[in-house]
Amino acid sequence: MTAASVIIATNGYSDSLVKGLKQSVLSLYSKQMATDPLSESEIGPILPQGHMISDTKRLIMYTRREPGGQMCFGGIGFSDRRGGFGGFGWIEKDAPETVPSRKGVKWCCKWSGRIALTEDRVPHLHGPAPDLIVGLEYNGRGVAMSHVMGRELARRALDTSAEDLPFPVTKIPSYKFRTSQVLGAGLAMAVLRRRDQMEWKSDA
Numbered sequence: 001m002t003a004a005s006v007i008i009a010t011n012g013y014s015d016s017l018v019k020g021l022k023q024s025v026l027s028l029y030s031k032q033m034a035t036d037p038l039s040e041s042e043i044g045p046i047l048p049q050g051h052m053i054s055d056t057k058r059l060i061m062y063t064r065r066e067p068g069g070q071m072c073f074g075g076i077g078f079s080d081r082r083g084g085f086g087g088f089g090w091i092e093k094d095a096p097e098t099v100p101s102r103k104g105v106k107w108c109c110k111w112s113g114r115i116a117l118t119e120d121r122v123p124h125l126h127g128p129a130p131d132l133i134v135g136l137e138y139n140g141r142g143v144a145m146s147h148v149m150g151r152e153l154a155r156r157a158l159d160t161s162a163e164d165l166p167f168p169v170t171k172i173p174s175y176k177f178r179t180s181q182v183l184g185a186g187l188a189m190a191v192l193r194r195r196d197q198m199e200w201k202s203d204a
């Protein structure tokens with residue numbers, strides 16, 4: 001069987017399958033962890049109306065309660081290591097500082113995945129060859145955006161003209177200074193994190 005068109009939607013996992021795609025993104029790791037269900041007396045006073053909270057720091061962190069009473073905490077890093085520098089160690093340290101009453105809480109589940117950053121911080125739709133359609137690069141906000149992109153990729157595959165799509169069909173760009181950014185990501189994020197922490201402490 002022969003496909004009429006092929007859609008590539010590999011986002012932060014883009015590799016050498018399509019020439020230049022890997023070089024168009026900077027892959028980082030978004031990570032989350034959750035507690036076992038907590039009792040109402042434990043979680044109730046923290047997020048009494050079920051709000052989710054998220055901050056405006058350079059390295060974003062967020063926390064929320066799940067309908068089952070689990071507490072989730074998330075952030076960003078540059079590796080999927082279980083602990084340590086740039087791995088889960090960062091959010092494990094941040095969580096009790098954000099919610100002091102949860103010091104010592106056990107995080108039963110931890111998971112992470114790659115997100116794709118672009119230089120211009122917006123998603124892209126590319127057409128590197130006839131009937132080869134690429135849509136990706138949500139800069140960590142792909143839950144909604146990837147669905148919109150998915151719809152437009154399908155419309156493109158069904159012969160909607162490039163002019164009638166809400167995304168411009170662009171050439172695959174090269175992320176400037178990507179290699180040095182990949183190599184320097186750990187250090188750069190550690191510096192940003194340090195600056196966040198210093199501001200946080202001086203505001204407290």
Ligand SMILES: Cc1cc2nc3c(=O)[nH]c(=O)nc-3n(C[C@H](O)[C@H](O)[C@H](O)COP(=O)(O)OP(=O)(O)OC[C@H]3O[C@@H](n4cnc5c(N)ncnc54)[C@H](O)[C@@H]3O)c2cc1C
Pocket residue numbers: 009010011012013014015017029030031032074111112113114115136137138139140141142143144145146
């Ligand atoms: C822990 C975490 C929390 C997040 N929180 C949020 C949030 O709160 N809000 C938000 O908007 N976004 C969030 N994101 C980001 C969001 O999940 C992504 O932006 C979104 O999943 C991107 O969707 P996608 O389908 O483009 O790519 P992905 O979901 O990354 O899927 C890419 C797929 O391509 C596959 N693939 C790669 N190479 C090949 C190949 N050669 N052949 C076949 N398949 C291949 C991979 O296996 C993968 O399944 C979060 C991500 C993580 C990891």
